[in-house]
Amino acid sequence: MKLDELIEALAGEVEAAQPRLERCLDELAALDAEAPAFLDALEQYAGQAQRMGEAAEMAGFPGLQAVCNHVLENTLMAAMLEPPERAPLVEFLRGWPPLMAYYLRNVSDPSAATGLVDHLVKAPHPLEEDQSLKMMHMLGAMPRQVLPGMLADQPARPVLATREDVALEMPADVDQKLLEGFFHEAPEQARYLVQLARNMVSGEGDSSDLVAAKRVAHTLKGSGAIIGLRGLASLGHHFEDILEHFEHAGGQVARPAADALLDAAYCLEQMVGYATGADDEPQQAQAVLQRVLDLANRIDRGESLEVALERVAAPAEGGAPAAPGVARLGAPTAAPGAALRVSVEHVDELFRLSGEVSVHSAAMEAHLKQLHEQARELLAQNLRVQKRLFELETLVDAPRLTGPGRRAAHDGFDPLEMNQYSELHSSAHALMEEASDARMLAQRLEEGLAQLGGVQLRHARLAKDLQHLVIGTRMTEAAVIESRLQRNVRSTCQATGKQALLAVAGGATRIDSDVLVRLTEPLLHLLRNAVDHGLEFPEERAAAGKDPVGRIELSFARQGQQVVLRCSDDGRGLDLPAIRQRAVERGLVAADQPLADEEISRLILLPGFSTADAVSEVSGRGIGLDVVREWAASVGGSVGIESRPGRGCTLELRFAASLSTIQSLIVEAGGQRFALPTLAIEQAVPRGAGRFEPLGGRLVYRWGKRVLPARCLAEACGLGADAEAPPPERDAVIVRVDRETIALAVDRLVDSRELLVKSPGRYARHLRGVVGLAILGDGSVAVNLDLAQLLSAAAAPRAAVAPAAPGATAGVPALPGVLIVDDALSVRNTLVQLVQDAGFRAEAARDGVEAIDALRQFRPDVVLTDLEMPNMNGIELTSHIRARADLQGLPVIMITSRSQEKHRRLATEAGVDTYITKPYNDAELLLTIRQALAA
Incomplete structure (x- = not known):
C-alpha cells in the first residue's frame, strides 16, 4: 500500500471510529470508576488510541504515533478522577478525533498540524513545550513523505471549485472562545489584506506588502480551519500559495495576477463579514475560488502567466472594482492594531451615563453662577447695613455731647474730658461689630465659591473629555x-x-x-x-x-x-x-x-x-x-x-459628523427655549445692530447694507407671535437654509454649547422641524430644531425656480421594480442588495403567499423566485401570475439549485421565462434582468 493510501485509510478509520468513541465518552463521563461498564468503555477507548498509534508506527509516522500516545496517557487518567472532575478530560477526548481526521486529509496544510498540537497542549495532562515543538516538527515533516507519492497519481491541488469548497456553515460544536477570538481579530485582518492587495494592483506596494499579505492570509486560513469555516480556509490556502510563489520569484506580483488576488481578498473580507454577521454571503465565492485555482495550477505546472491570466483577470461581480488601477486610501496602510469587543448595549449605557454627567455638570455650573450672584448681593447688602450703622452711631453719640440735659462730669471731669456711654450706645457699638463680622464671612464665602468654581470648571472639562471619548466609540x-x-x-x-x-x-x-x-x-x-x-x-x-x-x-x-x-x-x-x-x-x-x-x-x-x-x-x-x-x-x-x-x-x-451631540445656539422665543444647530448659523446679531421692519407685505431685516428676508421664530414654531406689529428691536439669528439666507427674530440669545440630543419620543417624532430634545443646566428643556424642514415652507421663494406645475413629474417613469421571492433570508438579502445597488427598486417575500400579498401594493417589472418554498412554491406562484390578466406578461426568472431536466420542463410549462441554476454569476443575472425588461 502506498503512503498516501495508508494516510487515507488512517483518516477513514478515525472518522469511522468517532461514533463508537462518542458512546464510550458518554459512559466515561457519567459512570463510577468501579462500574463494569466504565471499565469496558475505558478499555475500548484506550485500545482504539493504542491501535492508531501502532499503525502510525508501522507506517513510519512518528508524529502521529506521538499524538496517539499522548491521547492514551490522558485517557487512562479517567480511572483516577470522580465523575464531576472528568468534564475537562471528556471535552479534550471529544475534540481530538476531528482534528486528527482534518490533519490526515490536509497533511500539506500547516494550520492543520498547528490546530492539532494546540489542542494537545490544552489537555488535562498537557504537553511540555519541548514536546510540543518536537511533535510539531514531526507532523510538519509528513508532507515531504506523502506528497511525492500523491503527485505521481493525482494533482496536489484541485482543478474545479465546488460549492462545498466555499461553504461557510459554522459547526454547532465550535469552541466559543476560539469564535470570540476570531470575531475580535479577523475583520481587521481581512480589511488589512484588502489594503495590501490594492497596493499590489496599483504598483505602489513592495515585497514587504507581499510578505505581510502572506502572513495575514496564513492567519485567516488557520482561523477558518480551526473553527470549521471551510470556504475561508480553502480560499486562504490557495491565496497564500500564490503569494508564496511571487515571493520566491522576486517579490513583484504581475498585474493580472494582482487583479485576481484583489478579487480573492475582497471575497475573503466578505466571508469574514458573513461569519461575523456584518455582511451578506458572498455569492461570487465559487467563481473567485475557480479563478484562484486556475492561477495556482498554472503556476504549479510552470506555464506562462501572461497566457494563463486572460481568464483569471476577468472581473467578478461583487469583487474588486473593474478598473485599470486601484487608488490607495488617504490613510497609509498599517497593520491592524489592538482592539476590544464591547457590546452595543454597554456602549449605549456608557453614552447615556456620560450624557447625564454632562447635564449634571451644566446644572452645577448654573447653580454656582446663582450662588456667586447671591454672595455678591450679600456682600453689597452688608455694606449697606454697615452704612446705616455708621449713621446710627452718629445719632447716638450726638445727643450725648450736645444735648441740653448733658450730665456733669464724673468726679470732676468734663464730658469732653471723659466719654460717658449709655446702654443705647453700647448696643449700637455691638451691632457695628456684628455687621463687620458678617461682612468678613460674606467675603470668605465668595472666596470659597471662587475655589469651588475652579473645581467645577475642571470637572466640566473632564466630563466633556469623557463624553467625547464615549462618542468616539460610536464613530467609524x-x-x-x-x-x-x-x-x-x-x-x-x-x-x-x-x-x-x-x-x-x-x-x-x-x-x-x-x-x-x-x-x-x-x-x-x-x-x-x-x-x-x-x-x-x-x-x-x-x-x-x-x-x-x-x-x-x-x-x-x-x-x-x-x-x-x-x-x-x-x-x-x-x-x-x-x-x-x-x-x-x-x-x-x-x-x-x-x-x-x-x-x-x-x-x-x-x-x-x-x-x-x-x-x-x-x-x-x-x-x-x-x-x-x-x-x-x-x-x-x-x-x-x-x-x-x-x-x-x-x-x-x-x-x-455626529447627530448624537450638536453644537447649538440656545435662544428664547415665545417663552420657549430652542436649540439651533450652529452648522446652519451664519451669525448671531444682538438687538440694536439691526432692525426688523415690514416691506412690501413681508418682514425683512436691515443689517448694515444687507436686507434679508425675515421670520419670527416663535411664529414659525406655531407659538402665535404678533406678526402684524413685530418689535423692531430684537435679537436676530442669521441662518442659511438650502442656499437661502434668512434672519430669525428671537426674544433672547441665551448661550452656545454642545448639547446631547435625546429622542422626542414616539408621540412627537413626526413633529415638523423637531430633531430632538436637550436638557439644559437649569433643568429646562430646549427643543432642537431642523431649520431646513421648519423653514422650507416659510422661506422666501427662489428667484430662479418657479413652482412645479401640477403633474410635472408624472411623465417621468419610476425605476424598474423587482420582486424577490425566496424562503432563505440570506439569499433574499443578497439579491435585494444586488438589485438595489444596480439601481432597481426591490421588494422581498418569503414564499408565494407573501408574494401575492405584496403584489397588491407593489407592481414589479420582473419577478425573481425560488423553486422550493413552503406554503406556495415557485411553480404555483408562476401559475398564479400567468392566470391573472393584469400580470400575464410579467417576466418570471426562476433561480434554483435543481438542475434536472424534469424540473426545468415543469417550470417552462408553468410559464417561467428564464431558468437559472445556482451558483449563478451576479453580472449574468443583472444582464438577464435587463434583457427581460427590454423584451
Whole structure:
C-alpha cells in the first residue's frame, strides 16, 4: 500500500471510529470508576488510541504515533478522577478525533498540524513545550513523505471549485472562545489584506506588502480551519500559495495576477463579514475560488502567466472594482492594531451615563453662577447695613455731647474730658461689630465659591473629555464602506461599457456609525450617476486627449464638527443648456427667465429630474441626486454643485459628523427655549445692530447694507407671535437654509454649547422641524430644531425656480421594480442588495403567499423566485401570475439549485421565462434582468 493510501485509510478509520468513541465518552463521563461498564468503555477507548498509534508506527509516522500516545496517557487518567472532575478530560477526548481526521486529509496544510498540537497542549495532562515543538516538527515533516507519492497519481491541488469548497456553515460544536477570538481579530485582518492587495494592483506596494499579505492570509486560513469555516480556509490556502510563489520569484506580483488576488481578498473580507454577521454571503465565492485555482495550477505546472491570466483577470461581480488601477486610501496602510469587543448595549449605557454627567455638570455650573450672584448681593447688602450703622452711631453719640440735659462730669471731669456711654450706645457699638463680622464671612464665602468654581470648571472639562471619548466609540472610519462603493462602480462600469477608477481619500475620517450607514445609499446613487452621465466612453475620452480610464475622486475631510464630502469626476461636466431646456419643458422655469449657471446646476436636485430620453436603472442625471438632497436635508446638511464643461463635475456634501451631540445656539422665543444647530448659523446679531421692519407685505431685516428676508421664530414654531406689529428691536439669528439666507427674530440669545440630543419620543417624532430634545443646566428643556424642514415652507421663494406645475413629474417613469421571492433570508438579502445597488427598486417575500400579498401594493417589472418554498412554491406562484390578466406578461426568472431536466420542463410549462441554476454569476443575472425588461 502506498503512503498516501495508508494516510487515507488512517483518516477513514478515525472518522469511522468517532461514533463508537462518542458512546464510550458518554459512559466515561457519567459512570463510577468501579462500574463494569466504565471499565469496558475505558478499555475500548484506550485500545482504539493504542491501535492508531501502532499503525502510525508501522507506517513510519512518528508524529502521529506521538499524538496517539499522548491521547492514551490522558485517557487512562479517567480511572483516577470522580465523575464531576472528568468534564475537562471528556471535552479534550471529544475534540481530538476531528482534528486528527482534518490533519490526515490536509497533511500539506500547516494550520492543520498547528490546530492539532494546540489542542494537545490544552489537555488535562498537557504537553511540555519541548514536546510540543518536537511533535510539531514531526507532523510538519509528513508532507515531504506523502506528497511525492500523491503527485505521481493525482494533482496536489484541485482543478474545479465546488460549492462545498466555499461553504461557510459554522459547526454547532465550535469552541466559543476560539469564535470570540476570531470575531475580535479577523475583520481587521481581512480589511488589512484588502489594503495590501490594492497596493499590489496599483504598483505602489513592495515585497514587504507581499510578505505581510502572506502572513495575514496564513492567519485567516488557520482561523477558518480551526473553527470549521471551510470556504475561508480553502480560499486562504490557495491565496497564500500564490503569494508564496511571487515571493520566491522576486517579490513583484504581475498585474493580472494582482487583479485576481484583489478579487480573492475582497471575497475573503466578505466571508469574514458573513461569519461575523456584518455582511451578506458572498455569492461570487465559487467563481473567485475557480479563478484562484486556475492561477495556482498554472503556476504549479510552470506555464506562462501572461497566457494563463486572460481568464483569471476577468472581473467578478461583487469583487474588486473593474478598473485599470486601484487608488490607495488617504490613510497609509498599517497593520491592524489592538482592539476590544464591547457590546452595543454597554456602549449605549456608557453614552447615556456620560450624557447625564454632562447635564449634571451644566446644572452645577448654573447653580454656582446663582450662588456667586447671591454672595455678591450679600456682600453689597452688608455694606449697606454697615452704612446705616455708621449713621446710627452718629445719632447716638450726638445727643450725648450736645444735648441740653448733658450730665456733669464724673468726679470732676468734663464730658469732653471723659466719654460717658449709655446702654443705647453700647448696643449700637455691638451691632457695628456684628455687621463687620458678617461682612468678613460674606467675603470668605465668595472666596470659597471662587475655589469651588475652579473645581467645577475642571470637572466640566473632564466630563466633556469623557463624553467625547464615549462618542468616539460610536464613530467609524469612512473607509469601512469603500468595498461596497468600489463594487458599485464596477457594476455600473459593466452595465455602461465604461472604465472608471475610484480613488478614496480621507478614509480615516471618523463619522458616526448611524450617519455612515444612512450615507451609503446616497453615495451609491452619486457614484452611479458619475459613471453613467459624468464620464465619457473610452473612445470619446481618447479622442478628447484624456485617459481612456475615467477617474472619480471621493474625499472625506473634517472641518470642526462638520464632514466635507467631495465627489469629483473628470468627465464632460453638466450639460447646462439641456438641463435648462428640460426645466422649461416641465414648467419648472419660464422660457425667458434669467438663470445663473449655479441655479441651473441645482435643478438636477429636484425630484425626478432627468435629461435622459429613456430612463433605466442607471440613466438620468437627476435620478438618485434627489436622494442625495433629501439625505442632506434629513441630517441638516447642504449640497453644493460645481461643473466645469469638458473637465468634470464636483458635488460637495456638508453634514455633521455626529447627530448624537450638536453644537447649538440656545435662544428664547415665545417663552420657549430652542436649540439651533450652529452648522446652519451664519451669525448671531444682538438687538440694536439691526432692525426688523415690514416691506412690501413681508418682514425683512436691515443689517448694515444687507436686507434679508425675515421670520419670527416663535411664529414659525406655531407659538402665535404678533406678526402684524413685530418689535423692531430684537435679537436676530442669521441662518442659511438650502442656499437661502434668512434672519430669525428671537426674544433672547441665551448661550452656545454642545448639547446631547435625546429622542422626542414616539408621540412627537413626526413633529415638523423637531430633531430632538436637550436638557439644559437649569433643568429646562430646549427643543432642537431642523431649520431646513421648519423653514422650507416659510422661506422666501427662489428667484430662479418657479413652482412645479401640477403633474410635472408624472411623465417621468419610476425605476424598474423587482420582486424577490425566496424562503432563505440570506439569499433574499443578497439579491435585494444586488438589485438595489444596480439601481432597481426591490421588494422581498418569503414564499408565494407573501408574494401575492405584496403584489397588491407593489407592481414589479420582473419577478425573481425560488423553486422550493413552503406554503406556495415557485411553480404555483408562476401559475398564479400567468392566470391573472393584469400580470400575464410579467417576466418570471426562476433561480434554483435543481438542475434536472424534469424540473426545468415543469417550470417552462408553468410559464417561467428564464431558468437559472445556482451558483449563478451576479453580472449574468443583472444582464438577464435587463434583457427581460427590454423584451
